[in-house]
Amino acid sequence: MKSSALPKESLSSSVKQERMQQWVVGIILTIGGLLVAVPFIWMILSSFKPESEVMQLTPTLFPEQWTIENFKNLFVNMNFGLYLKNTIIVVLWSFVGLFLNAMAGYAFAKFEFKGRNQLFFMVLATMMIPGQVTMIPVYLILNQMQLTNTMAGIVLPGLVGAFGIFLFRQFMTTIPDELLEAARLDGASELRVFWQIVLPMTKPILAVQGILTFIAGWNSFLWPLIIANDESLYTLSVGLQLLKGQYGGNFALQMAGSTFMVVPIVIIFIIFQKHIIDGYTISGMK
Amino acid sequence: MKSFLANKTPYFFIAPAIILLSLFSILPIFVALIISFTDLDLVGISDWSSISFVGLENYKDVVSDPVFLKSIFNTLFYVVIGVPLVIVLSLAIALLINFGKARIFKAFRVVFYMPSITNVVAVAVVWSYLYNPHLGLFNHVLNLLNIPDVPWLQDPIMAKISLILLALWRAIGINMIIFLAALQGIPKTYYEAAQLDGANNWKQLTKITIPLLRYAIFFVSITTMIGWLQFFEEPFVMTNGGPLDSTTSVALFIYRNGFQFSNFGYAAAGSFLLFIAIIIITMIQFKIQNKQQDY
Numbered sequence: 001m002k003s004s005a006l007p008k009e010s011l012s013s014s015v016k017q018e019r020m021q022q023w024v025v026g027i028i029l030t031i032g033g034l035l036v037a038v039p040f041i042w043m044i045l046s047s048f049k050p051e052s053e054v055m056q057l058t059p060t061l062f063p064e065q066w067t068i069e070n071f072k073n074l075f076v077n078m079n080f081g082l083y084l085k086n087t088i089i090v091v092l093w094s095f096v097g098l099f100l101n102a103m104a105g106y107a108f109a110k111f112e113f114k115g116r117n118q119l120f121f122m123v124l125a126t127m128m129i130p131g132q133v134t135m136i137p138v139y140l141i142l143n144q145m146q147l148t149n150t151m152a153g154i155v156l157p158g159l160v161g162a163f164g165i166f167l168f169r170q171f172m173t174t175i176p177d178e179l180l181e182a183a184r185l186d187g188a189s190e191l192r193v194f195w196q197i198v199l200p201m202t203k204p205i206l207a208v209q210g211i212l213t214f215i216a217g218w219n220s221f222l223w224p225l226i227i228a229n230d231e232s233l234y235t236l237s238v239g240l241q242l243l244k245g246q247y248g249g250n251f252a253l254q255m256a257g258s259t260f261m262v263v264p265i266v267i268i269f270i271i272f273q274k275h276i277i278d279g280y281t282i283s284g285m286k
Numbered sequence: 287m288k289s290f291l292a293n294k295t296p297y298f299f300i301a302p303a304i305i306l307l308s309l310f311s312i313l314p315i316f317v318a319l320i321i322s323f324t325d326l327d328l329v330g331i332s333d334w335s336s337i338s339f340v341g342l343e344n345y346k347d348v349v350s351d352p353v354f355l356k357s358i359f360n361t362l363f364y365v366v367i368g369v370p371l372v373i374v375l376s377l378a379i380a381l382l383i384n385f386g387k388a389r390i391f392k393a394f395r396v397v398f399y400m401p402s403i404t405n406v407v408a409v410a411v412v413w414s415y416l417y418n419p420h421l422g423l424f425n426h427v428l429n430l431l432n433i434p435d436v437p438w439l440q441d442p443i444m445a446k447i448s449l450i451l452l453a454l455w456r457a458i459g460i461n462m463i464i465f466l467a468a469l470q471g472i473p474k475t476y477y478e479a480a481q482l483d484g485a486n487n488w489k490q491l492t493k494i495t496i497p498l499l500r501y502a503i504f505f506v507s508i509t510t511m512i513g514w515l516q517f518f519e520e521p522f523v524m525t526n527g528g529p530l531d532s533t534t535s536v537a538l539f540i541y542r543n544g545f546q547f548s549n550f551g552y553a554a555a556g557s558f559l560l561f562i563a564i565i566i567i568t569m570i571q572f573k574i575q576n577k578q579q580d581y
Binding site: 021022025026028029032033036037038039040042043046054055057058059100101103104106107108111113116119122123126129130131132133134135136137138139140141143156157159160162165190194215218219221226236237238240241243244251254255257258261262265266269270273276 | 293295296297298299300302303304306307309310311312313314315317318321331379382383385386387388390391394395396397398399400401403404405406407408409410411412413414415416418420421423426455458487512516518519523536537540541544545550553554557558560561564
């Protein structure tokens with residue numbers, strides 16, 4: 001459209017120039033993308049190499065001899081089965097937290113009540129408190145509640161979050177009041193209105209939050225590390241830290257442990273990436 | 287009866303979240319403030335009567351602690367080098383991806399975002415291997431190019447740069463997505479009008495895109511700055527502050543004094559100084575932003 005006034009020759013040359021630019025940008029991004037992907041590629045390839053091959057001074061790119069021995073060792077020499085179980089428990093609990101965030105967001109969005117604005121302001125204010133300030137007091141509070149070295153102590157501090165509540169509230173204010181009133185007139189209880197009408201209408205934000213919650217739960221490291229004294233409560237990331245300390249020289253085993261942790265998340269992310277990336281646009285990030 | 291229930295409903299919905307936030311976010315602020323004036327340690331936890339108020343002693347000690355001063359220098363080093371790099375690189379990648387018309391460009395979003403979702407311990411394990419002086423990939427590639435070994439994590443200055451490199455790799459993805467979302471919010475008609483006026487790509491970038499991204503750039507610089515002032519995970523899992531505390535950040539200093547040396551009062555005093563620094567720096571940024579809008 002911009003070229004309607006231009007003579008034919010310069011039209012074709014500007015098309016050519018544009019195609020050229022597209023190629024240059026594509027090549028720059030490919031090089032950058034490869035650089036970013038190097039740690040992932042190297043991790044996965046090394047995890048299938050026998051230990052002796054990893055220790056060679058001239059590294060090989062592809063394993064000369066593919067082996068899954070390292071992955072077996074994770075479960076035989078280390079307790080990765082147990083760590084996996086604990087990690088899944090942490091993830092399940094974090095979904096309970098997601099549900100609590102949605103509940104709070106709903107009340108802030110759709111109910112008039114005394115102290116609503118003050119409480120919502122308080123929720124937002126918690127976003128500004130740095131983790132380093134609360135870390136020690138939270139540990140002392142959990143200690144006072146006798147929750148150190150328990151699963152409850154690991155999941156409780158991060159169960160609800162201001163950012164999640166805020167996102168749910170923003171999205172739920174757009175739900176029409178008439179819809180909720182109609183359901184109440186039909187005799188639906190408040191919980192049922194929330195469960196059967198509000199939650200299904202919140203799907204886009206629920207999808208984003210669900211995936212981010214899963215990723216955060218799966219990756220959770222600091223609280224399990226601080227709270228868990230027994231190995232029986234270790235999550236995958238704490239177990240991996242232990243492996244790094246115990247088998248410091250065995251890089252093949254370390255890479256297998258990392259691959260075991262990273263690849264499931266990467267697969268889930270690739271399947272759902274559209275929701276996450278579009279989610280930022282939904283949240284009104286402009 | 288019904289109206290009584292209706293009045294109670296919202297409180298029932300917010301109660302769990304409010305209780306948990308009060309217990310684990312609001313209350314800890316006050317606890318931290320109080321214990322920063324005491325000599326609370328491991329003994330004090332089990333026997334409250336042994337705790338005594340020491341006034342401002344913790345604050346006085348911490349500002350003269352050489353390790354704390356070193357950690358402030360290190361944190362400033364991370365912020366001054368890291369934050370601009372994060373903003374420039376994530377903006378550049380977002381612009382390049384946004385410029386591309388073919389479908390394949392969307393795939394790049396996934397590639398660049400991937401490090402952001404990767405567990406920090408796994409990242410540390412993999413990068414420690416890459417940085418390994420004898421077996422690591424980085425030194426091997428450098429040797430192939432006839433460049434001598436780099437002491438990635440052994441040299442005090444280089445170790446800081448290595449950690450910045452790693453943190454940069456992790457931070458680009460999320461900020462790139464924020465910039466991409468903002469770029470999609472710019473109306474296409476602006477560019478069409480500019481093209482009619484004969485503005486080239488560079489002109490369009492500097493006269494339309496960058497000014498309209500001002501809010502996004504401000505948001506990213508504030509959040510990145512706050513995040514990097516609390517730089518913690520990378521030195522904690524990669525170097526544990528070494529060599530010779532050259533990578534210890536303020537946040538790591540606080541963690542170590544709290545959980546490894548059990549000087550809870552001392553660590554709380556350090557954490558409050560960090561909190562105040564973050565508030566002041568954020569306020570300065572808001573001031574600068576407001577001034578720029580006056581033009």
